[in-house]
Amino acid sequence: MVAVTIGIVRLRNLFAVVMLGGIYSFLMATILYVLDAVDVSMTEAAVGAGISTVLLLATLAVTKVREAAPIHPPALPLAVALVTGAALIYASVDMPPFGDPLGPGHQHVAPEYIARVLPETHIPNAVTSVLASYRGYDTLGETTVIFTAGIGVLALLVGRRRPRRSDGASGGGNA
Amino acid sequence: MLHDSVILRVVVKLLLPPILLYALYVQAHGEYGPGGGFQAGVTVAAAMILYTLIFGVPEAQRVVPFAVVRTMVPLGVLIYGGVGIVGLMLGSHYLDYTVLAASPPDGNHIGVVLVEIGVFVTVSGTMLSIFYSFSSKIEDGEDAD
Numbered sequence: 001m002v003a004v005t006i007g008i009v010r011l012r013n014l015f016a017v018v019m020l021g022g023i024y025s026f027l028m029a030t031i032l033y034v035l036d037a038v039d040v041s042m043t044e045a046a047v048g049a050g051i052s053t054v055l056l057l058a059t060l061a062v063t064k065v066r067e068a069a070p071i072h073p074p075a076l077p078l079a080v081a082l083v084t085g086a087a088l089i090y091a092s093v094d095m096p097p098f099g100d101p102l103g104p105g106h107q108h109v110a111p112e113y114i115a116r117v118l119p120e121t122h123i124p125n126a127v128t129s130v131l132a133s134y135r136g137y138d139t140l141g142e143t144t145v146i147f148t149a150g151i152g153v154l155a156l157l158v159g160r161r162r163p164r165r166s167d168g169a170s171g172g173g174n175a
Numbered sequence: 176m177l178h179d180s181v182i183l184r185v186v187v188k189l190l191l192p193p194i195l196l197y198a199l200y201v202q203a204h205g206e207y208g209p210g211g212g213f214q215a216g217v218t219v220a221a222a223m224i225l226y227t228l229i230f231g232v233p234e235a236q237r238v239v240p241f242a243v244v245r246t247m248v249p250l251g252v253l254i255y256g257g258v259g260i261v262g263l264m265l266g267s268h269y270l271d272y273t274v275l276a277a278s279p280p281d282g283n284h285i286g287v288v289l290v291e292i293g294v295f296v297t298v299s300g301t302m303l304s305i306f307y308s309f310s311s312k313i314e315d316g317e318d319a320d
Contacts, residue, residue, distance in 0.1 A: 038209035042201070046217040051302055054224050058309035121283035123206040131211065132287040132294075136270040139290070140255050143297050150248045150301030157308035 001027050012067045018056045025049035039127050187229045194222040202295055206284070212291035216298030224306050232310050241311075244303045251297025258289045 004024045011017050025048030032041035096103035113130055123129040131139055202215035227235035259270040266274065272286020273279035 039211070039214065042210060042214045043217065046214060046221055050221045051217060051224065051306075054228070055305065055309060058306070058313060061313045062309070120280055121287065122280045123284055123287060125206055125208060127209070128205050128211050128291075129283070129287060132290045133272060133283050136259075136272075136286075136290065139294065140252075140259070140270065143252055143255055143294050146301050147248055147252045147297055150297075150304055153305045154245065154248075154308055157312055 001031075012069075013065065014060055014067055015057075015065050017067075018053055018060065021056070022049045022053040025053075183229050187225060191222055191226060194218060194225075198222065202291065205291055206287065212294030213298050216295040216300075217302060219295075219299045220302035220306070223303055227306065227310060232307070236307070239303065241304070241307050244300050244307060247296050247300025248304055249297075251293045251295065251300065254293030254296060255290050258286055258293070262286070 001024060004020050004027065008017050008020050008024070011020070025044055029041045029045040029049065032038075032044055100106075113134065114126060117123065117126045117129050121129045121133055123133075198215045198218035201210035201218060202212060205211035205215070223235060223239060226238070258272070258275075262271045262274055263269050270286075272290075273282045275282035275285045
């Protein structure tokens, strides 16, 4: 993954960058699968590696393939990235050991969900029932976000096609 | 587009039924195994995108017209919100599924299944409509050349 990331940063050919992004998503999905987060892994493989790669390729077909040379020197963004990374690493020192069942994240509401899911919902997969029932508002919000993204893209892309077709004299075979 | 290659056309025709069947499995089995509406919706959209890449946009829009996809985007949110309204009308809180059936656990189960269908409809509709609008943009560009 580190090698893929360095490749993404160094390359100027956006087609190769999109392909490397797809590879990165598949590696990410594999790691999530190894960590037993199968739901997230499936989503990452389908959305990250599949659909977003295709959408980025479609975008490249509409725009240019080569990235423009940066206008600003990279010193300031590099400094920001280094400081943020250092802060994150410093914060991770205080976190409980990885996979610790006594960590605060596993002691707050998780035991209650695990105990209540089966008698209250008859759904064996706790992820699904927490997602759609106990956290129903959150998932409704997520669905609304997707809806908003969809109508946003439709408004931008489909709405602009009409005036373009009327001033182009040869607008023909488009069923 | 890639619709000249015989190998690609045959392979895609062989691949599509298992992908769609797997999406249905992920949708219907989401309460028992990994998956749910989001994953199934994305899988269906990926299958249709694959079909579009090989057979072209007009052929794909003959199977799933743009108007249908566009309607699915708000329809899923309406299904999700409608389940909440039904709970409200049956005398409980918004998005409380326990009143949907005789016993609260069964009501919860039914509510989750309905809500997942709503998520599925919106996710697959949104992904496909974004892809359709991009690809019709590309075809427009090709027309202009």
